[in-house]
Amino acid sequence: MMTIWKTLLTGCCAGLLISSSIGNVHVSEHATKTSDWKLIWQDEFSGPNGSPVDKDKWTHEIGGSGWGNHELEYYTDRTENSYQENGNLVIKVVNERFTGADNTTREYTSARITTKKTFKAAYGKFEARIKIPQGQGMWPAFWMLGDDINTVHWPKCGEIDIMENIGKEPSTIHGTLHGPGYSGGGGPTSSFMLANKRLFADDFHTFAVEWEPNVIRFYCDNVLYKTRTPADLPTGTTWVYDHPFFLLLNVAVGGDWPGSPNETTVFPQVMLVDYVRVYKRTTS
Ligand SMILES: [Ca+2]
Numbered sequence: 001m002m003t004i005w006k007t008l009l010t011g012c013c014a015g016l017l018i019s020s021s022i023g024n025v026h027v028s029e030h031a032t033k034t035s036d037w038k039l040i041w042q043d044e045f046s047g048p049n050g051s052p053v054d055k056d057k058w059t060h061e062i063g064g065s066g067w068g069n070h071e072l073e074y075y076t077d078r079t080e081n082s083y084q085e086n087g088n089l090v091i092k093v094v095n096e097r098f099t100g101a102d103n104t105t106r107e108y109t110s111a112r113i114t115t116k117k118t119f120k121a122a123y124g125k126f127e128a129r130i131k132i133p134q135g136q137g138m139w140p141a142f143w144m145l146g147d148d149i150n151t152v153h154w155p156k157c158g159e160i161d162i163m164e165n166i167g168k169e170p171s172t173i174h175g176t177l178h179g180p181g182y183s184g185g186g187g188p189t190s191s192f193m194l195a196n197k198r199l200f201a202d203d204f205h206t207f208a209v210e211w212e213p214n215v216i217r218f219y220c221d222n223v224l225y226k227t228r229t230p231a232d233l234p235t236g237t238t239w240v241y242d243h244p245f246f247l248l249l250n251v252a253v254g255g256d257w258p259g260s261p262n263e264t265t266v267f268p269q270v271m272l273v274d275y276v277r278v279y280k281r282t283t284s
Contacts, residue, residue: 030224031217032210037125037279044275047084052077058113061250064104071139072254072261074098074106082111088272091140091251093133095267108261112250120147120244125279126162127208127219128249133269134201137261138167139252140271142207144245155183158240160216163207166258167265170199173207175218177228181237188233190218190226204274212281216241249273 043057053060060082064074073093075081082091091111099105132140141164146157159178176189194200208219218226230239251271254260261267 030222031227032125032281032283036281036283038282039277040124040280041119041121041278042275043089044087045084045089045273046087049083049085050079051084052079053082053084053089053113057118058115059117061112061114061248062100063102064098064100064106065102066255067252069252069255069257071252072106072137073108073110073252074100074104075112075250076100076109077111078109081109082113088131088274089249091249091271091273093138093251093253093267093269093271095261108253108267110251110253112248112252114246114248116145116147116246119278120246121278121280122242122244123211123213124281125208125210126247126276127206127279128162128276129204129206129274130163131204131272131274132165132173132200133251133271134167134170134199135261135265135269136167137254137258137265138165138269139255139258140165141248141250141252142273142276143248145248146240147244147246156180156240158243158245159183159187160209160211160241160245161189162209162218163220165200168258170201171197173200173205173220175207175209175226177216177232177241179233179238179240182234186234186237188228192218192220192223192225204272211241211245213242214239247276247278249276 060077062075093110098109128142142162144160149157155178161176164174171194172191174191176187178187205221210217216228
């Protein structure tokens with residue numbers, strides 16, 4: 001059964017918009033070969049330990065508005081919340097009282113970075129290797145938004161959620177599409193679950209989509225777990241995945257979908273990102 005949370009557009013940025021449906025995972029063979037793809041953009045996060053994210057590649061989104069999902073964190077651009085270390089991007093979730101320039105006070109801080117100003121692409125393979133945080137209330141995500149968000153607005157710009165996890169489901173990640181008329185529960189969503197109750201937070205895993213005209217394929221650890229086409233959209237709605245999108249990485253705390261942290265949640269939490277790589281298809 002779908003569960004729906006409505007996301008509002010706040011300023012220049014859309015929040016996460018989620019629907020959840022844990023069902024059977026249909027695993028298929030890889031649709032393409034590695035040699036079909038040429039690397040065109042990457043961040044390996046190999047800067048000096050403690051250094052901030054590369055400003056030529058990422059921009060911070062700052063604020064504690066709740067991001068349309070009643071989230072509890074304040075996103076900052078401080079190196080307390082995001083930095084490079086040992087070849088990884090670290091997004092660190094801290095339980096601390098923080099008041100931002102907008103006078104909003106939150107009890108948690110975290111980071112949300114985007115390539116909105118620095119990189120966008122239409123079609124391609126978009127992949128990240130990530131070790132997610134854990135605990136009730138955590139909501140890490142690797143996702144994309146249409147670059148026309150400021151003109152046509154969300155959800156018409158389109159949203160591709162390559163990986164989302166909520167702490168209460170430590171063995172499951174979700175891949176979802178959202179667009180006009182399917183911004184809520186109508187957004188085609190699917191899940192990938194680790195076997196034997198293994199936890200995503202215990203290891204690095206790769207999360208990817210292969211996005212081509214009229215098809216988006218979702219992968220976890222190189223396993224194709226869902227293929228989406230316009231036929232999967234609700235009747236009368238439009239496939240909006242035909243223009244450039246940009247990337248986002250963030251860890252939200254609380255909000256309508258994951259619920260709030262509780263006494264079992266351990267802070268600080270970190271999301272480690274070994275790399276983000278984008279490929280263009282070289283074959284047809
Ligand atoms: Ca790396």
